[in-house]
Amino acid sequence: MPRKARSEPTSLLARENANDEIYERIYVAILEHRLHPGTKLGEDRLARIFDVSRARVREVLSRLAHEQIVDLYPQRGAFVAKPTPQQAMDVFEARRLIEPAILKRLVAHLTTDKVARLRQHQELEMDARRRDDRRAVVRLSGEFHVLLAELAGNTALLRSLRELSTLTCLIIFLYDAPTAMSCRADEHAEIIEAIAKRDTARAETLMLDHLDHIERSLSLDSGAVEVDLEAVFKD
Numbered sequence: 001m002p003r004k005a006r007s008e009p010t011s012l013l014a015r016e017n018a019n020d021e022i023y024e025r026i027y028v029a030i031l032e033h034r035l036h037p038g039t040k041l042g043e044d045r046l047a048r049i050f051d052v053s054r055a056r057v058r059e060v061l062s063r064l065a066h067e068q069i070v071d072l073y074p075q076r077g078a079f080v081a082k083p084t085p086q087q088a089m090d091v092f093e094a095r096r097l098i099e100p101a102i103l104k105r106l107v108a109h110l111t112t113d114k115v116a117r118l119r120q121h122q123e124l125e126m127d128a129r130r131r132d133d134r135r136a137v138v139r140l141s142g143e144f145h146v147l148l149a150e151l152a153g154n155t156a157l158l159r160s161l162r163e164l165s166t167l168t169c170l171i172i173f174l175y176d177a178p179t180a181m182s183c184r185a186d187e188h189a190e191i192i193e194a195i196a197k198r199d200t201a202r203a204e205t206l207m208l209d210h211l212d213h214i215e216r217s218l219s220l221d222s223g224a225v226e227v228d229l230e231a232v233f234k235d
Contacts, residue, residue, distance in 0.1 A: 018056065019056060022057070022060045023063060026064065030062055030080060030169060031143075031169050032135035037082040037174065038080060039079060040079050041079060041080065043058060046123075061078040064078075065078070067162075069163070069166050069167070083167060088218065092211055096128075099207050099211065102157050103152075103203045105153065105157070109153055110194045115192070115195065115196045117147065118148075124138045124140055125144065142169050145161060145165050146158070149161040171218065
């Protein structure tokens with residue numbers, strides 16, 4: 001009995017770690033536009049790909065659905081979320097409310113280490129652009145905003161911004177596919193400089209202009225694309 005009591009927590013931890021890994025791989029595939037909006041996420045196929053049970057896959061899909069990254073339909077299954085134009089506008093409205101608050105909190109709790117982390121991330125973005133690595137550019141552009149929330153130190157804001165950032169990636173793919181790099185590096189650089197100077201008002205203004213620029217770049221044209229799940233998650 002004691003041996004069993006010790007093994008159960010270990011087994012639970014292993015299961016949670018496996019779920020987190022599957023979650024992250026799907027999440028990153030969405031950020032990098034390898035999984036398109038509307039893509040069906042079949043439980044059987046994902047279970048084979050990740051070599052886990054359907055129940056494990058179902059847990060991960062439920063988590064993604066809770067974060068509005070995946071849509072679940074009875075009798076049809078799970079699909080990568082496909083935001084409507086109205087939902088896209090709602091996302092940007094929410095970001096315009098949340099991100100200035102994130103910047104205000106970040107500047108109020110700013111340290112040299114936090115500024116260094118922002119500059120390091122900017123270097124990763126610039127390197128991806130120099131290499132013309134579009135997938136990395138898209139992912140890093142979204143992660144810049146998540147990093148701001150992380151450094152601000154409010155977990156509720158971080159959770160909300162992470163979800164909104166992922167939805168924005170889906171929106172960009174749907175309505176701005178030819179110019180999916182619309183999160184411009186120079187705008188990120190200007191925001192970082194304002195933060196480093198503790199100029200909250202300028203940082204907030206730059207962020208709002210940045211979000212407006214992304215939203216204005218959107219069009220309402222979209223189309224469904226068939227995706228090979230095995231190819232997306234191939235090691």
